[in-house]
Amino acid sequence: MDIPAIRKHTIFLKWWWFFSLLIVATIGLLAFDVHNTLWVQDKTKLSFFILTIFYGMTIHCGYESWLLSKLANKEINQIKNIDTRHETGWFASDVLLTMGLIGTVAGFILMLAGAFSGINISDVSSVQQALANMAVGMSTALYTTLTGLITSTLLKFQYFRLQQDLERYRNDFEEARED
Numbered sequence: 001m002d003i004p005a006i007r008k009h010t011i012f013l014k015w016w017w018f019f020s021l022l023i024v025a026t027i028g029l030l031a032f033d034v035h036n037t038l039w040v041q042d043k044t045k046l047s048f049f050i051l052t053i054f055y056g057m058t059i060h061c062g063y064e065s066w067l068l069s070k071l072a073n074k075e076i077n078q079i080k081n082i083d084t085r086h087e088t089g090w091f092a093s094d095v096l097l098t099m100g101l102i103g104t105v106a107g108f109i110l111m112l113a114g115a116f117s118g119i120n121i122s123d124v125s126s127v128q129q130a131l132a133n134m135a136v137g138m139s140t141a142l143y144t145t146l147t148g149l150i151t152s153t154l155l156k157f158q159y160f161r162l163q164q165d166l167e168r169y170r171n172d173f174e175e176a177r178e179d
Contacts, residue, residue: 051147068166
């Protein structure tokens with residue numbers, strides 16, 4: 001039986017739709033100079049490491065979607081290690097979350113390290129300087145946490161859809177074998 005043209009590569013096209021929205025959102029964030037704000041506010045630069053892993057694993061998910069789409073369309077016969085191929089994506093999403101939390105801790109350390117040493121409560125400029133130093137650490141903590149949470153959630157969403165498509169393919173394959 002031939003696959004209708006509209007259904008061909010549906011698995012990959014769902015990922016491509018999400019990826020296109022992701023690119024549009026990224027361009028929007030670049031237009032609002034969010035990357036520069038992130039660079040200045042995150043003293044650890046962990047947010048950019050998190051983003052690099054996220055975009056790399058998003059491309060990996062697209063590749064896996066393409067392979068599964070080809071398998072579902074009977075363009076290839078099998079995919080090696082089909083049961084465990086997506087574990088890398090799930091692991092990466094957990095790593096993104098963990099790195100965001102590491103950035104939180106690092107930010108709190110930056111915030112509290114030396115913030116109160118040499119402070120003279122009666123001197124307003126001394127208190128203002130201590131608060132400014134604390135703000136640097138707090139911004140690092142919050143930006144890395146936010147980056148880790150958002151990227152982890154978006155990556156989990158992609159791999160969840162891919163896992164659902166794999167299960168749907170398996171169910172369709174089992175039904176076809178029974179007929």
